[in-house]
Amino acid sequence: MNIRPLGDRVVIKRIEAEETTKSGIVLPGTAKEKPQEAEIVAVGPGGVVDGKEVRMEVKVGDRVLFSKYAGNEIKVEGVEYTILRQDDILAVVE
Amino acid sequence: MNIRPLGDRVVIKRIEAEETTKSGIVLPGTAKEKPQEAEIVAVGPGGVVDGKEVRMEVKVGDRVLFSKYAGNEIKVEGVEYTILRQDDILAVVE
Amino acid sequence: MNIRPLGDRVVIKRIEAEETTKSGIVLPGTAKEKPQEAEIVAVGPGGVVDGKEVRMEVKVGDRVLFSKYAGNEIKVEGVEYTILRQDDILAVVE
Amino acid sequence: MNIRPLGDRVVIKRIEAEETTKSGIVLPGTAKEKPQEAEIVAVGPGGVVDGKEVRMEVKVGDRVLFSKYAGNEIKVEGVEYTILRQDDILAVVE
Amino acid sequence: MNIRPLGDRVVIKRIEAEETTKSGIVLPGTAKEKPQEAEIVAVGPGGVVDGKEVRMEVKVGDRVLFSKYAGNEIKVEGVEYTILRQDDILAVVE
Amino acid sequence: MNIRPLGDRVVIKRIEAEETTKSGIVLPGTAKEKPQEAEIVAVGPGGVVDGKEVRMEVKVGDRVLFSKYAGNEIKVEGVEYTILRQDDILAVVE
Amino acid sequence: MNIRPLGDRVVIKRIEAEETTKSGIVLPGTAKEKPQEAEIVAVGPGGVVDGKEVRMEVKVGDRVLFSKYAGNEIKVEGVEYTILRQDDILAVVE
Numbered sequence: 001m002n003i004r005p006l007g008d009r010v011v012i013k014r015i016e017a018e019e020t021t022k023s024g025i026v027l028p029g030t031a032k033e034k035p036q037e038a039e040i041v042a043v044g045p046g047g048v049v050d051g052k053e054v055r056m057e058v059k060v061g062d063r064v065l066f067s068k069y070a071g072n073e074i075k076v077e078g079v080e081y082t083i084l085r086q087d088d089i090l091a092v093v094e
Numbered sequence: 095m096n097i098r099p100l101g102d103r104v105v106i107k108r109i110e111a112e113e114t115t116k117s118g119i120v121l122p123g124t125a126k127e128k129p130q131e132a133e134i135v136a137v138g139p140g141g142v143v144d145g146k147e148v149r150m151e152v153k154v155g156d157r158v159l160f161s162k163y164a165g166n167e168i169k170v171e172g173v174e175y176t177i178l179r180q181d182d183i184l185a186v187v188e
Numbered sequence: 189m190n191i192r193p194l195g196d197r198v199v200i201k202r203i204e205a206e207e208t209t210k211s212g213i214v215l216p217g218t219a220k221e222k223p224q225e226a227e228i229v230a231v232g233p234g235g236v237v238d239g240k241e242v243r244m245e246v247k248v249g250d251r252v253l254f255s256k257y258a259g260n261e262i263k264v265e266g267v268e269y270t271i272l273r274q275d276d277i278l279a280v281v282e
Numbered sequence: 283m284n285i286r287p288l289g290d291r292v293v294i295k296r297i298e299a300e301e302t303t304k305s306g307i308v309l310p311g312t313a314k315e316k317p318q319e320a321e322i323v324a325v326g327p328g329g330v331v332d333g334k335e336v337r338m339e340v341k342v343g344d345r346v347l348f349s350k351y352a353g354n355e356i357k358v359e360g361v362e363y364t365i366l367r368q369d370d371i372l373a374v375v376e
Numbered sequence: 377m378n379i380r381p382l383g384d385r386v387v388i389k390r391i392e393a394e395e396t397t398k399s400g401i402v403l404p405g406t407a408k409e410k411p412q413e414a415e416i417v418a419v420g421p422g423g424v425v426d427g428k429e430v431r432m433e434v435k436v437g438d439r440v441l442f443s444k445y446a447g448n449e450i451k452v453e454g455v456e457y458t459i460l461r462q463d464d465i466l467a468v469v470e
Numbered sequence: 471m472n473i474r475p476l477g478d479r480v481v482i483k484r485i486e487a488e489e490t491t492k493s494g495i496v497l498p499g500t501a502k503e504k505p506q507e508a509e510i511v512a513v514g515p516g517g518v519v520d521g522k523e524v525r526m527e528v529k530v531g532d533r534v535l536f537s538k539y540a541g542n543e544i545k546v547e548g549v550e551y552t553i554l555r556q557d558d559i560l561a562v563v564e
Numbered sequence: 565m566n567i568r569p570l571g572d573r574v575v576i577k578r579i580e581a582e583e584t585t586k587s588g589i590v591l592p593g594t595a596k597e598k599p600q601e602a603e604i605v606a607v608g609p610g611g612v613v614d615g616k617e618v619r620m621e622v623k624v625g626d627r628v629l630f631s632k633y634a635g636n637e638i639k640v641e642g643v644e645y646t647i648l649r650q651d652d653i654l655a656v657v658e
Contacts, residue, residue: 005655006621035166051616052145057100072599072654083654090166090177091099129260146239151194184260184271185193223354240333245288278354278365279287317448334427339382372448372459373381411542428521433476466542466553467475505636522615527570560636560647561569
């Protein structure tokens, strides 16, 4: 992976429907915004972001839930990733 | 429960209408936003969230009232949960 | 009363028209937002709320004026209450 | 007067057109928001309001100009008052 | 002048077109918001305004440029004034 | 030049198309907001502006790029100027 | 390069499609905002920007991903550049 996110940003790789079923998490179709499951592939250094000290709480390899409307999508060597801020991550799946 | 919320987020499980009646709380249909009753099943660590120190005031097992438009819904092993920030919790039911 | 509000929230019980007359306060029908009279039945602990120190200035039993569009309504054992932030209370009636 | 405003709020009694003429102040009809003249009848304690230290600069009896769209109207024993924040007061008339 | 502005507010008296020509400043009619020239007739004390320390940089008698949409208009003894915050003053004309 | 800007404001004189060509900078017509080139003719003192310490980084004579929608236009002795905040200046052209 | 950006701004030169393919990064056409790849050609000094201490984390020569709607476009000696704030840079490509 050759993307180094800045500040409090992380790069995540979305986990597809089949994997989602394996981990027992289903993301239902409701009127509310639905979070999605992903694996973290790169983590920014944190530090002072927008004048506030941010400590990174996630690490590479963590499976996380995130809001599907958050962040920017990129494709590296044929694989799609999303770059988003740590604050857009809702929870770690353990 | 295998979801670990980040920062000041909590995971709650909505309490259905029958249980609501048992605890004596009824949520009437008015023009205002109606809070809903739920049980807390996971609590984030708190700490510095968006540059502010947040101390978690709720714990697993607490019954709480929350605004029904707050947070993100997920389904884990067939059970629906909501992930929301502690500040979206209005009160603890004792 | 079995509702413990979090942070700077309070629980109030609206005072009906008859009682309003007794205290000499009438809330006229104008184009502006009209405050309403209520009695405080529960007070949150205050403390750090949204990163700011909040000291609670009202106590259980106080009669207060509040903006009628503020807060969330609930019904406990047949009685309607409103949960709102202390900052939505305009004044104490003495 | 039996209304004790909270925080940086004050209670004012609007001064009618006749009195306005006496003090030599006329509030013309223009496209801009017009301030109105009033007398202060109660002053909140100030202190920490929304996380900021507020010192009250007005006192009971002051005649002030305020924006007519600010605050909430109430009627106590047949007299109309407005409850508003000190910051909505533009100037003291001396 | 019997108006004492509060906080960081000042009272100004707009300078009419003839005077504007004398000082060599013309305010052209363009699509952008046009500033206007005025003389300062009263200055608030400054101090802590909205939780921030404000030091007054203008004094009575200064000729200033200000945005014509800023502030509130009043008329005292037949003369029109505008009450506005110091931050709405763009520059002093010397 | 007889305009003294307040706080973090500066007064600039737009550079016309011919001069722009000489300095090698062309501002293309695209869908995005286009910056414009100008010379600084007056600089405010900086200091505490809106509760924040601002240090002026530009000086009289600097050629700068600024967003054409920023600031207020004035005309002094037949010459058009713009008064804008330092933060609306994008870069110095050297 | 004769453009010195102010504060936390940087000047970048967009990398065209051919180069993008070489680095293995493809920016897919989706409903979300797509980041673009660019090379940094000038970096502001950082320091106190809008009242917050900003440390520059990128340097001249870095290849970065940025949101294509961020910043202002300029053309210097026939070459197009974008001036944007460091916070609009998503990640460094290594």
